[in-house]
Structure formats: structure tokens, C-alpha cells
Amino acid sequence: MNIRRLSGNERYVDIFVYSVLIVWGAAILFPLLYVLMTSFATENEYLTRGFFVIPREWTWDAYLYLLANDGFSQSFLNAVIITVVGTAISISATTLMAYGLSKKWFKGRSAINFMVVFTMLFSGGMIPTYLVVNEFGLINTFWSLWLPGAIAPFYLIVMRSFFSSIPYELEESARVDGCGEWRMFFSIMLPLSKASIATFVLFYMVGYWNTYFSALIYLNDSDMWPLQVFLRQMLVLNLDMEQTASLFQQEIVYTPGAKMAAIVLSALPMMIIYPFLQKHFNKGFLLGSVKG
Structure with missing residues (x-):
């Protein structure tokens, strides 16, 4: 199987594209993660702690x-x-x-x-x-x-x-x-x-x-x-x-x-x-x- 090796320019382009996709994906997923994590937090933690990603106390x-x-x-x-x-x-x-x-x-x-x-x-x-x-x-x-x-x-x-x-x-x-x-x-x-x-x-x-x-x-x-x-x-x-x-x-x-x-x-x-x-x-x- 003959695999073509990427040139220097192509490698840089791939790195740039994947970096943009990773940042874009994180920007989309972060609000969803925040909503999900907040739903498991207590009301007191939400009002006193301010912004957070992972709650200290989990509740259903x-x-x-x-x-x-x-x-x-x-x-x-x-x-x-x-x-x-x-x-x-x-x-x-x-x-x-x-x-x-x-x-x-x-x-x-x-x-x-x-x-x-x-x-x-x-x-x-x-x-x-x-x-x-x-x-x-x-x-x-x-x-x-x-x-x-x-x-x-x-x-x-x-x-x-x-x-x-x-x-x-x-x-x-x-x-x-x-x-x-x-x-x-x-x-x-x-x-x-x-x-x-x-x-x-x-x-x-x-x-x-x-x-x-x-x-x-x-x-x-x-x-x-x-x-x-x-x-x-x-x-x-x-x-x-x-x-x-x-x-x-x-x-x-x-x-x-x-x-x-x-x-x-x-x-x-x-x-x-x-x-x-x-x-x-x-x-x-x-x-x-x-x-x-």
C-alpha cells in the first residue's frame, strides 16, 4: 500500500483546519455542558458561586x-x-x-x-x-x-x-x-x-x-x-x-x-x-x- 506523505504546507494547513474545528466544537459544546452541569447544582450554589462548570454538590x-x-x-x-x-x-x-x-x-x-x-x-x-x-x-x-x-x-x-x-x-x-x-x-x-x-x-x-x-x-x-x-x-x-x-x-x-x-x-x-x-x-x- 503506497501512502503519500504530506508536504510541509499541507501539514500546516491540516493543523490549522483541525485547530479551528476543535475551537469551534468547544465553543458549541461549552454552553451545552454548562446547562447540563447547572441542572445538577443546588439553587444555593447557583446563586452564591456564580459561574461554574462542575458543581460541588450534585443533586437530582x-x-x-x-x-x-x-x-x-x-x-x-x-x-x-x-x-x-x-x-x-x-x-x-x-x-x-x-x-x-x-x-x-x-x-x-x-x-x-x-x-x-x-x-x-x-x-x-x-x-x-x-x-x-x-x-x-x-x-x-x-x-x-x-x-x-x-x-x-x-x-x-x-x-x-x-x-x-x-x-x-x-x-x-x-x-x-x-x-x-x-x-x-x-x-x-x-x-x-x-x-x-x-x-x-x-x-x-x-x-x-x-x-x-x-x-x-x-x-x-x-x-x-x-x-x-x-x-x-x-x-x-x-x-x-x-x-x-x-x-x-x-x-x-x-x-x-x-x-x-x-x-x-x-x-x-x-x-x-x-x-x-x-x-x-x-x-x-x-x-x-x-x-x-
Whole structure:
């Protein structure tokens, strides 16, 4: 095996690149480490010690308090329901529509493709969208979060391009054996597109898990708020309550450790799921980008 040795200039360039990446990675990881470590510190240490990375006294009180808090538990459950059901709806609608639009014999294919691309460039706006959602009676239901953005145009175009790139001879062979359209989709097309589906499942999951603005607009009942809206109430609005706690006796004033623990718990599910789908990420995104 013949290995080429790096020249002096190339070695210096590599050292510079790796140094920049190490510094950049440390700058990204340090705030995450600070939040994680602070969540295990006592409130007294947080208030008296100031800035620190490793707490002197470790405690699980913040996590135990959050897990026993009805508001956090309910919002976490809402976020799970919104994410699981919403991802299932979105990935099903995206794959089915992409498969249909990939067929050249489909009448009106060009017009529908144009409308899909048009929505990427122009949006109806917040007020018209709200009026449509309200007209359909979706206000204060999870359907207001699932249906308006069920299909992401970019993901649809990538999936359509992937289905179009599958050799037509494969379909002809399956049809000769008596394969119908639905069996063609579920038995042949879906197994071939596992990488792409896994990639877009991850994207849809992250999008639904981080749902904030739509929930703030469409969900009036606080018991239906997802985790991100609860975090806003906890992290942003609670800052003023700490200074005027006597005027808000009915409100809960969360400790700094509880706030940090809430951030950790809200990020934990996506951090657990991502490694299982990472191997499909690069492959899945490139599969549909060859043919447009």
C-alpha cells in the first residue's frame, strides 16, 4: 500500500483546519455542558458561586421536581403526541404524493408540480392561514398543527425525484407478475426508499418537536400546549415573576436548576433518536438529488 506523505504546507494547513474545528466544537459544546452541569447544582450554589462548570454538590432535585410537575408532564406528553402522529401523517402524505407525481402518465402532473414549487416561493401569510384553519374548525385542536404544514414542498420534490429515478423496467417486471399500484408502492418503492424516508422522518420529527409559533397561535387551551410553549412560559415569562413573586402568588416561580433541567429534558429525545437515523442521513438526502 503506497501512502503519500504530506508536504510541509499541507501539514500546516491540516493543523490549522483541525485547530479551528476543535475551537469551534468547544465553543458549541461549552454552553451545552454548562446547562447540563447547572441542572445538577443546588439553587444555593447557583446563586452564591456564580459561574461554574462542575458543581460541588450534585443533586437530582430539579429533575425530580419537573417530573412531578403536572404542567411539564402534560406538555411533554403533548409534544410526544404531536411529534409521533404529525410525523406519521407528514411522511405518509409526502411519500404518497411524491409517488403519484413521479408518474409521467399522471394527468395534471405539471400543474400540481408548479403549485408545489409556487408554495416554496410565496406564502398565503399568517392571517389568511389562520382564517382557513378557523373556518375548518381546527382551532384549539392538534389538527391545526398537523394539517396546514403536513407536506413540506422541498421534501416532496426530493422524494419525487427519487421515485422518478427508479428504472421503469423494474415496474414493468412487477406489473407482468400481476403487481398492482398499491402493492407496487408498499412492496417495491418503499423498501427502496428506506434511506430517504428515514432522513425525512428525522426532519419532520425535529420540526414537530420544536413546534412553537403555530401552537401559540392555534392552541388556546394551556393544557394542550407542547413542550416548547411551556418552556417559553417557564424561561421567559418566569423571569419577571421572580422579581415580583409577591404579586403572582398563584404562579409557579421555577428555580434556575429546574429551568436548566427542562432544557436538557426537552433536547434529550431528539439526541437519543438522532444516532439511530444518522447512518441514513447523507445517503437519503443525496438519493433524490441526482435527477430533478
